[in-house]
Amino acid sequence: MLELENALREYAYNPEDPEKNLILAHLYHDKNQSAGAISFYLRAAERTNDKHLSYYCLLKIAECFAYQGKRDNTVRCLYKHAISLLPERPEAYFLLSRHYERINEYTDSYVFAEMGLKYADEIHPQLRNHVDYPGKYGLLFQKAVASWWWGKVDECKKLFLELKYKYNLDAIHLNAVNRNIDTLKIDENEYKNQIMHLKDNNKITVVVQGAYKQYTDDVIKSYLVMPFVHKVVVSCWEDDKGESIISDRIEFIRNKKPISSGTDNRNLQIVSSYEGLKRSETKTSVKVRSDQIYSKESLQIMYDYYNKHKGSNKIFVSGIFPSLLFHPNDHIFWGETSDLLTLFDIPLEQNSIIDRIRVNKNNLHKYYSYFTRSETYIGAHYCAKFNEEITIMLLQPEKYLYDNSENWHKAHEISNAITTKYFKSFPRKNMNMYWASKSINYPYEEQVNNYNQQWCEDAL
Numbered sequence: 509m510l511e512l513e514n515a516l517r518e519y520a521y522n523p524e525d526p527e528k529n530l531i532l533a534h535l536y537h538d539k540n541q542s543a544g545a546i547s548f549y550l551r552a553a554e555r556t557n558d559k560h561l562s563y564y565c566l567l568k569i570a571e572c573f574a575y576q577g578k579r580d581n582t583v584r585c586l587y588k589h590a591i592s593l594l595p596e597r598p599e600a601y602f603l604l605s606r607h608y609e610r611i612n613e614y615t616d617s618y619v620f621a622e623m624g625l626k627y628a629d630e631i632h633p634q635l636r637n638h639v640d641y642p643g644k645y646g647l648l649f650q651k652a653v654a655s656w657w658w659g660k661v662d663e664c665k666k667l668f669l670e671l672k673y674k675y676n677l678d679a680i681h682l683n684a685v686n687r688n689i690d691t692l693k694i695d696e697n698e699y700k701n702q703i704m705h706l707k708d709n710n711k712i713t714v715v716v717q718g719a720y721k722q723y724t725d726d727v728i729k730s731y732l733v734m735p736f737v738h739k740v741v742v743s744c745w746e747d748d749k750g751e752s753i754i755s756d757r758i759e760f761i762r763n764k765k766p767i768s769s770g771t772d773n774r775n776l777q778i779v780s781s782y783e784g785l786k787r788s789e790t791k792t793s794v795k796v797r798s799d800q801i802y803s804k805e806s807l808q809i810m811y812d813y814y815n816k817h818k819g820s821n822k823i824f825v826s827g828i829f830p831s832l833l834f835h836p837n838d839h840i841f842w843g844e845t846s847d848l849l850t851l852f853d854i855p856l857e858q859n860s861i862i863d864r865i866r867v868n869k870n871n872l873h874k875y876y877s878y879f880t881r882s883e884t885y886i887g888a889h890y891c892a893k894f895n896e897e898i899t900i901m902l903l904q905p906e907k908y909l910y911d912n913s914e915n916w917h918k919a920h921e922i923s924n925a926i927t928t929k930y931f932k933s934f935p936r937k938n939m940n941m942y943w944a945s946k947s948i949n950y951p952y953e954e955q956v957n958n959y960n961q962q963w964c965e966d967a968l
Contacts, residue, residue, distance in 0.1 A: 511535065526556035530636065533568070542572040559594055564635045566590040567600060583607060597632050598624040599641040605650040618654035621647045631729055634754045643756020645675040649684070656692070665694045676789055710815060711738035715784035717777065718798035720744035723944035725753050730801050732757055736811055743784030744798065759787055770857040772872055774882040777838070782852040785845060793845040799945035800839060806939045813934055814842050823847055824932050827961045833909055833923045834887035836931040837961065854889040876911035884909055891926050898922065936963035
């Protein structure tokens with residue numbers, strides 16, 4: 509009650525503020541006082557210049573009228589008003605299709621589900637709160653149900669099987685899909701070829717790891733437009749900014765940062781990569797950074813090259829540094845999900861150099877003789893799964909893995925023999941990547957000339 513009183517007091521000072529009206533609408537809605545909620549949702553919608561906020565308020569008003577009952581015409585008009593305001597958003601199509609299904613108007617339910625599917629894969633600004641839209645599969649479910657009652661029996665069966673095998677459904681839709689498959693006596697053997705296609709379509713999960721910044725939205729979008737991407741997992745931090753884009757193909761994970769970020773933030777990479785990969789639903793996954801954008805041509809080149817040369821335990825990367833120890837470029841890791849999980853299922857660095865002397869990240873290169881490089885740390889742990897000698901090196905890194913260590917040359921011989929067996933470089937030709945946090949294009953030639961970065965053209 510105190511929260512409502514405070515909100516009313518704030519509203520009294522500026523009743524024309526759409527945000528203050530929206531706060532009151534939410535408070536009344538939470539108390540199931542639909543009349544009050546409708547009034548303030550309407551005031552917010554009328555007073556804002558933000559079409560997405562007006563759209564959201566129209567959907568919530570419809571929800572309130574549906575709660576009151578016996579207002580079907582009003583509910584339909586509100587959903588259609590929302591569609592006319594932002595016809596490229598899918599939520600109102602879904603809600604209207606579901607409404608028609610509930611009143612047994614299956615033709616209209618089918619038509620609006622089909623219309624909504626045209627926009628279901630597009631990326632949209634996040635709405636203020638949940639509007640009961642589960643994502644693309646909700647529209648497909650409505651279409652499947654309506655198609656049965658409209659006499660499209662074969663289409664109905666195929667859609668229910670697509671929902672079962674292709675989408676990560678919530679519990680309500682999963683139970684409903686399985687119940688319909690049983691009730692309609694859908695013989696899965698009859699659709700065996702379709703099911704195999706849904707299970708093995710070479711789709712990938714992309715894990716975007718690291719801090720969620722404004723430019724990360726562009727990173728996410730660059731993957732969603734690729735037809736072979738199943739979904740994008742954004743594995744960021746609890747204190748990062750709120751989500752500003754929405755799609756049923758995006759999953760956000762907000763991780764708690766480790767006590768120590770590790771030298772050159774290696775612990776942050778390990779935690780965010782591993783937690784993101786645990787959410788993958790595909791056989792193949794890709795780990796990328798949240799501040800790097802590859803061109804569409806580059807992504808297609810990597811996808812095609814991986815599918816042609818893939819193999820168990822082999823992880824594909826954007827270049828290798830053979831002059832260093834167990835040193836793949838860590839910007840992108842592409843491989844079987846199980847292998848990538850193994851890659852990042854490693855101990856976090858303890859007592860790092862930045863914890864001991866607080867050296868500035870830009871000056872770390874001066875102290876390579878006193879710690880293991882981050883890429884070496886990750887690469888050596890993975891290679892150690894296949895060679896016990898490397899395990900000894902990890903136990904005594906100061907003797908083997910630090911630059912200029914006493915056994916560095918011995919370690920380098922093993923590195924040259926082992927690294928390229930388990931890390932395979934993509935081609936360099938026609939590859940382009942924009943490094944958003946640095947506002948530069950990746951300096952490929954400089955990396956080759958100054959650091960001996962090599963690619964598959966160099967037989968790596």
